[in-house]
Ligand SMILES: O=P(O)(O)OC[C@H]1O[C@H](OP(=O)(O)OP(=O)(O)O)[C@H](O)[C@@H]1O
């Protein structure tokens with residue numbers, strides 16, 4: 001039978017389905033897509049903790065609604081690091097990324113327009129979850145390549161050991177489930 005983890009975040013409660021990552025590890029899947037109420041409330045709470053910044057960056061895909069909503073509330077722009085190059089991606093820069101939810105390695109790309117938005121700016125990196133930190137590391141590398149200055153790294157949830165990191169801020173911890 002499907003099992004759930006009860007999450008309290010930003011004044012809301014959600015039941016997260018427990019999903020298998022491997023023979024030894026399960027995660028509670030945190031998917032903000034579709035959940036406008038949770039996205040708006042989480043954005044508001046992260047903004048309260050955020051340092052002054054000029055632009056946000058997130059990774060495709062689950063960080064996008066959060067970055068959009070934070071940028072809307074803050075009145076600033078946001079950049080999405082894409083997982084593929086499109087016909088309209090001019091002069092892409094790239095970095096390799098691995099994530100706890102995806103087998104094998106992927107890449108994150110920024111086009112020239114996104115690089116221009118980041119260059120010389122105070123950049124806040126945002127994501128829905130920070131777990132192994134690999135996605136965050138890839139975003140850091142991209143911001144540095146683009147000539148941006150990272151002023152903070154934020155997430156709604158810090159999963160597993162990420163909760164002990166001192167270089168990020170987040171709203172709630174999320175446990176990993178070892179089998
Ligand atoms: O700290 P990490 O281990 O890198 O995990 C965190 C990343 O994993 C998730 O994305 P995912 O790779 O599942 O891709 P998706 O957003 O496209 O579903 C999440 O949105 C973060 O970007």
Ligand SMILES: Nc1ncnc2[nH]cnc12
Pocket residue numbers: 027028029030031100101129130131159174
């Ligand atoms: N618990 C989780 N739910 C969704 N995506 C994730 N990426 C890393 N941990 C995750």
